[in-house]
Amino acid sequence: MDSSLFRVPDRLTDVAPWQGHIPFAFWVISATKPRLLVELGTHKGDSYSAFCQSVSESDLATTCYAVDSWQGDEHAGLYGEEVFQELNAYNQRKYGGFSTLLRMMFEDALSYFNDGSIDLLHIDGYHSYEAVREDFEKWLPKMSDRGVILLHDVAVRERGFGVWKFWADVAERFPSLELPHSNGLGVLAVGSEVPERLSQLIASFKSDPAPITSLFAAVGSRCQLIAEGQRAKLEFNRLNDEINRMGNEVTAERDRAEKLTVTVATLSEQISIRDELVHAQELRIEQLIESSGQNGPESDFESLKALIRRRVVSSKLLAPARPILTSVRELTSRR
Ligand SMILES: C[S@@+](CC[C@H](N)C(=O)[O-])C[C@H]1O[C@@H](n2cnc3c(N)ncnc32)[C@H](O)[C@@H]1O
Incomplete structure (x- = not known):
């Protein structure tokens, strides 16, 4: 041998x-x-x-x-x-x-x-x-x-x-x-x-x-x-490459989620500003109606106020966007 x-x-x-x-x-x-x-x-x-x-x-x-x-x-x-x-x-x-x-x-x-x-x-x-x-x-x-x-x-x-x-x-x-x-x-x-x-x-x-x-x-x-x-x-190297590839995909998804968070935050802010503007406008209209000496009949005055309230309600319809914003923030804060 x-x-x-x-x-x-x-x-x-x-x-x-x-x-x-x-x-x-x-x-x-x-x-x-x-x-x-x-x-x-x-x-x-x-x-x-x-x-x-x-x-x-x-x-x-x-x-x-x-x-x-x-x-x-x-x-x-x-x-x-x-x-x-x-x-x-x-x-x-x-x-x-x-x-x-x-x-x-x-x-x-x-x-x-x-x-x-x-x-x-x-x-x-x-x-x-x-x-x-x-x-x-x-x-x-x-x-x-x-x-x-x-x-x-x-x-x-x-x-x-x-x-x-x-x-x-x-x-x-x-x-x-x-x-x-x-x-x-x-x-x-x-x-x-x-x-x-x-x-x-x-x-x-x-x-x-x-x-x-x-x-x-x-x-x-x-x-x-x-x-x-x-x-x-x-096999170890192959699996390691696979894990790295999946990790890169997760990072890309998180980046996308972060960008969406910013977009949702901007929209939410615009909604709030709009809410406030609408509210200020309502007050102004109410004041104008009050100061107009209630010339019109009582029923006209009440229906005008109801109309204003409906507009306030419609501006608040966008409020459901807020929970989405919260969950996207939670997702990205897990990093
Ligand atoms: C068992 S494998 C050879 C294994 C190889 N010695 C090793 O170390 O792993 C058999 C091979 O013989 C080839 N083969 C079988 N009969 C053949 C023939 N009559 N002429 C040419 N190739 C043949 C097949 O293509 C196959 O690749």
């Missing part, structure tokens, strides 16, 4: 199933030093980027290819164009010197590789028994003498997954080991010259699997916890 097991992955996305095997990806690259690595099934690139990170940090001369339609399938789910665009930009920026994404069907990528050329092949495409058997059989001739094949999902027995069944077919045909955590990873040394350190690991696994599987499960679980922490941080 070496310190590569404890590296922190540079790329952890929201596609979690492979993340528990990232320390094994780091280890197998530094232990077997492949010259040519191919991955079938990459999606957002958690496994592939771990291989590339290890190539880069171990300073190896490995050439890497990731093959995927980048459309998804029934098991991974269908996804949009942005998945490929984002990963392609990331890959070119970080690993453009030695890594290429081949956007095509697995079958169409076969002609890109010579027979006997691939040292490390990771098969993680569609997971039915027939699909994984076809991927394995079509790509096996491409494997070199040092060839190692990794199969993901060998421990899943639901949703039509059949890798477990295929694994049972091949695990005894070649030197192999199985890491059951994170949906299970099968490791097959298909070449005649098994890389020395992998050969030792397989031998230890055959004599007593528990220390090996426990160690890789433990370092894998550390990776998964790091990934969960990063996802929680992203």
